[in-house]
Amino acid sequence: MQVIDNITALKDVIGKKKKKGLRIGLVPTMGFLHEGHLSLMRAAKAENDCMVVSIFVNPLQFGVGEDYVEYPRDLEGDKKLAAAAGCDLLFSPSVREMYPRGYATFVEVERLTNSLCGLSRPGHFRGVTTVVAKLFNLVCPDRAYFGQKDAQQAFVLQKMVADLNMDLQLIIGPTIREADGLAMSSRNKYLTPAQRKEAVTLYKSLQEAEQSIAAGEREAEVLKQAISQRISAIKGACLDYVEIVDTTELCPVLLISGKCLIAVAVRFGQTRLIDNVIVEV
Amino acid sequence: MQVIDNITALKDVIGKKKKKGLRIGLVPTMGFLHEGHLSLMRAAKAENDCMVVSIFVNPLQFGVGEDYVEYPRDLEGDKKLAAAAGCDLLFSPSVREMYPRGYATFVEVERLTNSLCGLSRPGHFRGVTTVVAKLFNLVCPDRAYFGQKDAQQAFVLQKMVADLNMDLQLIIGPTIREADGLAMSSRNKYLTPAQRKEAVTLYKSLQEAEQSIAAGEREAEVLKQAISQRISAIKGACLDYVEIVDTTELCPVLLISGKCLIAVAVRFGQTRLIDNVIVEV
Numbered sequence: 410m411q412v413i414d415n416i417t418a419l420k421d422v423i424g425k426k427k428k429k430g431l432r433i434g435l436v437p438t439m440g441f442l443h444e445g446h447l448s449l450m451r452a453a454k455a456e457n458d459c460m461v462v463s464i465f466v467n468p469l470q471f472g473v474g475e476d477y478v479e480y481p482r483d484l485e486g487d488k489k490l491a492a493a494a495g496c497d498l499l500f501s502p503s504v505r506e507m508y509p510r511g512y513a514t515f516v517e518v519e520r521l522t523n524s525l526c527g528l529s530r531p532g533h534f535r536g537v538t539t540v541v542a543k544l545f546n547l548v549c550p551d552r553a554y555f556g557q558k559d560a561q562q563a564f565v566l567q568k569m570v571a572d573l574n575m576d577l578q579l580i581i582g583p584t585i586r587e588a589d590g591l592a593m594s595s596r597n598k599y600l601t602p603a604q605r606k607e608a609v610t611l612y613k614s615l616q617e618a619e620q621s622i623a624a625g626e627r628e629a630e631v632l633k634q635a636i637s638q639r640i641s642a643i644k645g646a647c648l649d650y651v652e653i654v655d656t657t658e659l660c661p662v663l664l665i666s667g668k669c670l671i672a673v674a675v676r677f678g679q680t681r682l683i684d685n686v687i688v689e690v
Numbered sequence: 691m692q693v694i695d696n697i698t699a700l701k702d703v704i705g706k707k708k709k710k711g712l713r714i715g716l717v718p719t720m721g722f723l724h725e726g727h728l729s730l731m732r733a734a735k736a737e738n739d740c741m742v743v744s745i746f747v748n749p750l751q752f753g754v755g756e757d758y759v760e761y762p763r764d765l766e767g768d769k770k771l772a773a774a775a776g777c778d779l780l781f782s783p784s785v786r787e788m789y790p791r792g793y794a795t796f797v798e799v800e801r802l803t804n805s806l807c808g809l810s811r812p813g814h815f816r817g818v819t820t821v822v823a824k825l826f827n828l829v830c831p832d833r834a835y836f837g838q839k840d841a842q843q844a845f846v847l848q849k850m851v852a853d854l855n856m857d858l859q860l861i862i863g864p865t866i867r868e869a870d871g872l873a874m875s876s877r878n879k880y881l882t883p884a885q886r887k888e889a890v891t892l893y894k895s896l897q898e899a900e901q902s903i904a905a906g907e908r909e910a911e912v913l914k915q916a917i918s919q920r921i922s923a924i925k926g927a928c929l930d931y932v933e934i935v936d937t938t939e940l941c942p943v944l945l946i947s948g949k950c951l952i953a954v955a956v957r958f959g960q961t962r963l964i965d966n967v968i969v970e971v
Binding site: 516546568569573576 | 697701792793794795796797798799800801802819823824827828830849850853854855856857938939
């Protein structure tokens, strides 16, 4: 596995791979890799000739007062995990390499970013789309892999790819969960043992919503109320949002029909966790 | 010359050219081609294996009350001119092809777009950078050509290319002028014979500024005053701006030093003309 931290070297290596006609699969990450990332890497490895992982904690997607500084980092551990997953090229640039002095250009997806996490984290998705557009231009992937855990991110990026006519396929891998159902996330590390135990309620409440829908419930408000009550019962947890939206415009629906995303965000002290399920009726 | 109006066919043709290793030169235009465009096409033809011209009057870069509807169009005439200049592929999509229903993604360059035309035309450069990013992704050019007449546009696009790590070279061709010095522009068509005669004052005033600088003048305010007085003397003309800025951040300078852009915008009735010179001391 090659490890590269600068753009000049990256362009050189990627240029050679493209010239050979190799298909490139890119897994963009913020590092502190877990099984969620690794499952994307295995898919990228299987479906392409060359698997590239980027590790970059992108300051642009963190708001004021968010956890940019504390965000967990472990580049040495990540290198081992990525290599073991078959990564051919690991790109881990500095902030100055990605955003040199005088940086001024931003990519923004409107509307889809106005709900869910976009509401709680203004500017977050603008940071995501900007850095991912840069990574796409640098790595020229044939396929790029994102996890369904960050469902809004994946849908926003799919919109960006389609709207800007980017020549690649964006693939959404399933959410990978701990044995008890908690969605894997680098931020789970922040949880106290007590919070960790309670955190499983996010997924439990989503599963109960799925069961209600299977039993015939169609009213979004009823489903949201049930989730909200379940989560509000956790001591020390604070519901950020529970929403049921369509999967194209991410607009709230009144009745479940077709494909819908049920998404929750919950704060455990300073730690904000998200989870979601996609239902289809 | 191939003429294509849809993205699927374009991608197919471009994919084949790239596979053959052909270098592509792109000249993005809004059509109603004149010698300014043609000089860019000749450069693109000479420096690449395949010369692509796009003709698209981009609604996104016109403000409310601007001349989107009236903007001159002559696709049949343009085809002949482009073919004669050696164009291999002409791409002339519809608005719906470029911005399908539900379109939501925008590329924005900050700071450099806050002065000059960016101030008079809010949203204009956001429209320009968005459509050009799309065209770059569709055509995958090795080189793209823009005229110095739209100097701020060229600098903003250079910034976008650098910031988003787009893998192409942006080339700025010189302003092409009528015999009397008026910068060629599709909008010159709007001028009455009397306005057309007076319009040469834009360039005359810029040339006089160049002469003053050659004679030792360094005070931006003195140079701007002279240009402003010269243009204000034209009956029926209205100065939109005269600015002297550096060529990286497009910030106003107090004293001429290094490379500076002297730019003017003038309204003749509904018609807004721009011109500029770049000086270096």
